[in-house]
Amino acid sequence: MSNLAVAPAFSEAGxxxxxxxxxxxxxxxxxxxxxxxxxxxxxxxxxSATLHEFFHDGRHLxxxxxx
Numbered sequence: 001m002s003n004l005a006v007a008p009a010f011s012e013a014g015x016x017x018x019x020x021x022x023x024x025x026x027x028x029x030x031x032x033x034x035x036x037x038x039x040x041x042x043x044x045x046x047x048s049a050t051l052h053e054f055f056h057d058g059r060h061l062x063x064x065x066x067x
Contacts, residue, residue, distance in 0.1 A: 042058045 039062070042055050042062060043064045
């Protein structure tokens with residue numbers, strides 16, 4: 001039998017536990033890098049016709065010249 005204690009998901013007041021900025025910061029940096037990489041791919045890709053068509057509408061939506 002285990003002696004592990006499980007923390008409650010919500011406090012007694014009914015609010016979820018607070019998340020500190022120190023715990024949130026790495027996830028925010030990761031999400032921002034993924035978004036910037038997606039923006040880079042959408043804006044710079046001029047390779048094969050299939051992938052160009054996949055990114056085509058996104059390029060126009062973001063204001064990149066395409067043709």
